[in-house]
Amino acid sequence: MTLADKAYHSIRNDIIRGELSADKPLRMADLSKLYEMGFSPLREALNRLQSERLVIAEALRGFRVAPLSLAELHDATQSRILIETDALRASINNGDDAWEAGIVSALHSLKLQVAKKGKNADIRELEDRHHAFHLSLLAACNSPWRLEFFERLYAACERYRIPILLEAASHTSGRDMQAEHSALADATLARDTDKATALLQKHYMATAEFISSRMQPDERRDDTQNNRGTAGGR
Amino acid sequence: MTLADKAYHSIRNDIIRGELSADKPLRMADLSKLYEMGFSPLREALNRLQSERLVIAEALRGFRVAPLSLAELHDATQSRILIETDALRASINNGDDAWEAGIVSALHSLKLQVAKKGKNADIRELEDRHHAFHLSLLAACNSPWRLEFFERLYAACERYRIPILLEAASHTSGRDMQAEHSALADATLARDTDKATALLQKHYMATAEFISSRMQPDERRDDTQNNRGTAGGR
DNA sequence: AACACAAGAATTTTCGAAAATATGCCTTGC
DNA sequence: GCAAGGCATATTTTCGAAAATTCTTGTGTT
Known part of the structure; x- marks a missing residue:
């Protein structure tokens, strides 16, 4: 299992379980500290989660946790x-x-x-x-x-x-x-x-x-x- | 629109339109030449497409176009x-x-x-x-x-x-x-x-x-x- | 006071190289 | 002849820094 896979599962879990709350901006520097890895695997994980509608991405403005309604x-x-x-x-x-x-x-x-x-x-x-x-x-x-x-x-x-x-x-x-x-x-x-x-x-x-x-x-x-x-x- | 977005749309199109045929291994070096960009945006695009089931990823063995059946x-x-x-x-x-x-x-x-x-x-x-x-x-x-x-x-x-x-x-x-x-x-x-x-x-x-x-x-x-x-x- | 604008800071995105792992080939031993 | 192991090569994955863009703050103008 690669780092990107671990990042994917960790972030997914943290979003679903509410540890990363709705609408929260996901800054690369913060995630890098929190999950102890570089930007590359994190961004790959976030791209997958974007396709699953658990995070929202805006070009050049980064990612944030998808809202609830x-x-x-x-x-x-x-x-x-x-x-x-x-x-x-x-x-x-x-x-x-x-x-x-x-x-x-x-x-x-x-x-x-x-x-x-x-x-x-x-x-x-x-x-x-x-x-x-x-x-x-x-x-x-x-x-x-x-x-x-x-x-x-x-x-x-x-x-x-x-x-x-x-x-x-x-x-x-x-x-x-x-x-x-x-x-x-x-x-x-x-x-x-x-x-x-x-x-x-x-x-x-x-x-x-x-x-x-x-x-x-x-x-x-x-x-x-x-x-x-x-x-x-x- | 970022390079990763362009890569996503291009690869998606090429898979759907059959230019990248089913089961074809997607090697980073080839893609990099074909789409004229570095590895990072390509890998982000492939991760999205993986979530959409258009490509298959195997850890440490790269990506390939999803099969047809x-x-x-x-x-x-x-x-x-x-x-x-x-x-x-x-x-x-x-x-x-x-x-x-x-x-x-x-x-x-x-x-x-x-x-x-x-x-x-x-x-x-x-x-x-x-x-x-x-x-x-x-x-x-x-x-x-x-x-x-x-x-x-x-x-x-x-x-x-x-x-x-x-x-x-x-x-x-x-x-x-x-x-x-x-x-x-x-x-x-x-x-x-x-x-x-x-x-x-x-x-x-x-x-x-x-x-x-x-x-x-x-x-x-x-x-x-x-x-x-x-x-x-x- | 309100607005426009610009410089500096913060942040995302991308690149190029290094590290990690897989693959293929060749030798060696039976 | 054939399997097992090891070296060299090819490939993926990850990192750290550079480039590009956005955000913030301060300044000057009306």
Whole structure:
């Protein structure tokens, strides 16, 4: 694995997990110190992330973390539902024994991690297993393109979910995520396509709704850093 | 526009138009001569294209043009249908006067270019207008993510279409592309969602079928350069 | 006071060379 | 004759500095 690869994974993680916050300018000198490498591998990583819409590049004005907005959350959620319900349908049609085993295994692994809740440091592991579970459902869809889009949208949505997960109050959402995951796995393994896709849709819409309701405080802003308000004062 | 941007557009074009053929290794020294710039902007461009699946990168072994395969053509076609029928539906719901005008204008522009057929050099212009027409249909869908996926899949499919367009025999496909485009525009402007999406689906499936049938000769190989078969001879 | 302009500083982008790694060839040993 | 190992070459990857551009600050003019 080259330095550029490491840079890519590190920066991607830091953006998704919110350590590099939305709209933050990414100065080469700072990144170079932070990740302990020269400009070349960093710029290569940033160029990849630009294609994935996690960073924005402006010619001769460098890179910055892509902004967040309610509009994008809704667009990403709707797009996920479109692509994943289709992929889930295909998976249910094509899936073999190994696919089923993968789902059971991923669900169990996720449950185990949820049981260990409380420690903040484990949120990353929890997220990895959550991602693995949703991927396992679609794994047999036999469509590299749709899986690619799944990955893109998963990353896009994770950026909205993580900050809320970090506020311990996350369980007060009034819903039982694990029950939803189990029901989704059950319907899928039972090859009940309509039920499974309906549950998947509800699962994503509920999450988007919950995030929307909690996003009001300050992050709802759609426009990029408008200093106008503060600068003009007095 | 920076050198890296120019490199990105040039290489992307050359891959899509087939000047850089599938699986071809992209050596830095060659690219540097061909595009007349140093390694840095070239590598940045290649990293972007890697994210778009137009080039493949292997750590410490450089880049090569992404391979073509019947399987990918079918996957990309099915994915296009999924995403674009949805986006077209949304566009028909949301579209305003300017959207309608854009379609009429793009269709007319496409027709004009088709009329000028014969000159090979115009295929690029023809392709640009074809792309613009299909984009105009979806322009009002109000979903940046779906438009992004449209662009990705358009590029992926164009790689299969272009080589066939270049063989002058392309018109012998037994179908009238312009009639299909006109019918598609008519149904869309009439806000007949079901008819428009059905036409779009047929349009793409017919193209994929035609390409499939013509791909037999030598490009059908799915696996990347497997020397096994020839080496083991007898 | 507001604006235009210019010099200096900060930053991004690009280059050319050095370091790291892979590839091909040739020898050596069996 | 053939595989294993090692040297030379080719290639990718990374660095550090130079070039190009933007941003900031200060000055002068209206």
